[in-house]
Amino acid sequence: DAKTTQPPSMDCAEGRAANLPCNHSTISGNEYVYWYRQIHSQGPQYIIHGLKNNETNEMASLIITEDRKSSTLILPHATLRDTAVYYCIVKNRGSTLGRLYFGRGTQLTVWP
């Protein structure tokens, strides 16, 4: 049962930052926000996750609002290879045996 809301599609110019929003207004205190992406005809790929602090890794940054009801995934310099469906997923880390319930996601198209 997806507990997130994402825009169905977004586009971004190559080299620019891509900011993908996600609403999770019913998130509970022990639930994390995970982001995965799926490039066409491939399996989903983990990007990043967070609880309440902002997180950054080599792929992206995750900004979570103070009330934790929404978050934004930031790809700082989008490339054509970042064109994919991006899924925002809310889940308990570990206690639900890792179940991922995917919503519809956001189709990000990066154009040259």
Place this chain on the structure above:
Amino acid sequence: DAMVIQNPRYQVTQFGKPVTLSCSQTLNHNVMYWYQQKSSQAPKLLFHYYDKDFNNEADTPDNFQSRRPNTSFCFLDIRSPGLGDAAMYLCATSTLSTGNTDTQYFGPGTRLTVL
């Protein structure tokens, strides 16, 4: 490189003819998952194994079964495929232990066609 491998990448079967999809992993993860992804839809969890313990999702049809003979391998059996079972089938793994990220690693998928 450690990875999740799915064979075959493309599988064609006939209506009602049993089919088995396979997944293997070199990550030594204790959890393995099977997802179904129909065209233009999000992946949907069918079931998963936590070590040898099988966990079925409530809405997974009985037509779908799974076997995990050892840590490295997991199979998806479709006993009597229907036209509606045509989809991409994704295998994933994760390790659930204290301190880990609980990240799932996905294979490339097997695309099943039912004629």
